[in-house]
Amino acid sequence: DTAVSQTPKYLVTQMGNDKSIKCEQNLGHDTMYWYKQDSKKFLKIMFSYNNKELIINETVPNRFSPKSPDKAHLNLHINSLELGDSAVYFCASSQQGRPSGELFFGEGSRLTVL
Amino acid sequence: SQQGEEDPQALSIQEGENATMNCSYKTSINNLQWYRQNSGRGLVHLILIRSNEREKHSGRLRVTLDTSKKSSSLLITASRAADTASYFCAPFGSSNTGKLIFGQGTTLQVKP
Numbered sequence: 001d002t003a004v005s006q007t008p009k010y011l012v013t014q015m016g017n018d019k020s021i022k023c024e025q026n027l028g029h030d031t032m033y034w035y036k037q038d039s040k041k042f043l044k045i046m047f048s049y050n051n052k053e054l055i056i057n058e059t060v061p062n063r064f065s066p067k068s069p070d071k072a073h074l075n076l077h078i079n080s081l082e083l084g085d086s087a088v089y090f091c092a093s094s095q096q097g098r099p100s101g102e103l104f105f106g107e108g109s110r111l112t113v114l
Numbered sequence: 115s116q117q118g119e120e121d122p123q124a125l126s127i128q129e130g131e132n133a134t135m136n137c138s139y140k141t142s143i144n145n146l147q148w149y150r151q152n153s154g155r156g157l158v159h160l161i162l163i164r165s166n167e168r169e170k171h172s173g174r175l176r177v178t179l180d181t182s183k184k185s186s187s188l189l190i191t192a193s194r195a196a197d198t199a200s201y202f203c204a205p206f207g208s209s210n211t212g213k214l215i216f217g218q219g220t221t222l223q224v225k226p
Binding site for chain 1: 145147149151154155156157158159200202204206210211213214215216217218219221
């Protein structure tokens with residue numbers, strides 16, 4: 001059983017389109033995250049949800065809109081895609097109450113905007 | 115929020131050699147974590163060392179922490195080709211406000 005699963009794994013689309021990436025975790029965690037990894041491997045946090053509530057919202061264009069229907073799911077919708085949105089997007093989860101902050105990552109969704 | 119800075123950015127060694135990667139950070143921490151990322155995959159948690167620990171082992175991995183120098187090192191002994199990956203450190207403390215911040219990582223290549 002995959003702990004943190006993302007779909008799709010690959011996404012190729014044209015500039016200006018709208019797309020979504022979905023994430024689900026079966027670890028019983030209460031906190032989920034979206035990270036963006038650029039071509040130089042920098043991982044930047046974008047959003048974090050705890051029990052469906054947005055708790056971290058980094059400086060991200062408002063074309064990016066996360067949605068958490070329940071604490072096991074966190075989706076990312078991107079409007080009006082731009083070339084610079086091309087990256088690998090990672091979903092992760094953790095248990096907020098744990099002091100460690102250890103994250104469990106999905107396998108990533110590689111978005112290519114043409 | 116603080117992130118770790120890994121050094122070197124890239125490391126290439128022969129199979130069987132040891133690999134050492136370093137991480138520096140700026141403010142006090144509760145713990146520091148190391149993650150591995152294989153090509154095309156997500157990050158995987160390797161080991162966590164708490165601020166009151168100086169050294170920790172897990173199989174062929176040895177992590178040290180020097181809070182006075184605000185630095186940590188990850189040693190992989192007797193490296194294997196399968197250790198080829200990027201390695202990231204993530205310091206975690208009250209300044210992180212609940213989020214782990216990652217740097218660019220160290221890309222390790224182990225040649226067979």
